[in-house]
Amino acid sequence: EVQLVQSGPEVKKPGESLKISCRGSGYSFSTSWTGWVRHMPGKGLEWVGIIYPYDSDTKYSPSFQGRVTISADRSINTAFLQWSSLMTSDSAMYFCARHVNPVTNGYYPDYWGQGTPVTVSS
């Protein structure tokens, strides 16, 4: 059974750093794309980016490029999303998801984690 289990809720102050995680099981984590999707309260879904753990190939949405870093550790089947300096506007639910790659440079999420709520407030 494919499962993605995310780390727990986070409460941080503006300017602090943060790294959240997503552990995959039940499939070949290293050779599957894993990515992140943001869901802000009352808003729609926004794609953040993805990583291919085998060679760490990473792709970002232009809206998030430079604001976050996606990484992965193949040895523990875990992907990460991190911020070096949080802003209040980063407050949201963040979902990780395994992505299918049926066409060159095209991806869609098929299995999702349960979500990690991130609250940034002074």
Next chain:
Amino acid sequence: DIQMTQSPSSLSASVGDRVTITCRASQGINEYLAWYQQRPGRAPRLLIYGASFLQSGVPSRFSGSGSGTDFTLTISSLQPEDVATYYCQKYNSAPITFGQGTRLEIK
């Protein structure tokens, strides 16, 4: 970037009704379109990929159609558990883009 526009933004229907949600791409995306259901407080769930292929485990009352720029998601007989927000998503090329969502309620 290609924009995805869904309509309506929200709708209310009765149990047993046939419900249709549309999604329009600002440029042609062939059939590289997926649909998701997000129940309140839950993670999204893949319903349809390739515009018309039903994901394993999804009830057969859900169906998808379309190609190019115009797509539809249809629920043939609305059930109470279908209360959710539905999103389309294009994946012909990065970056992935979602529609703004359609909120479905029961009358």
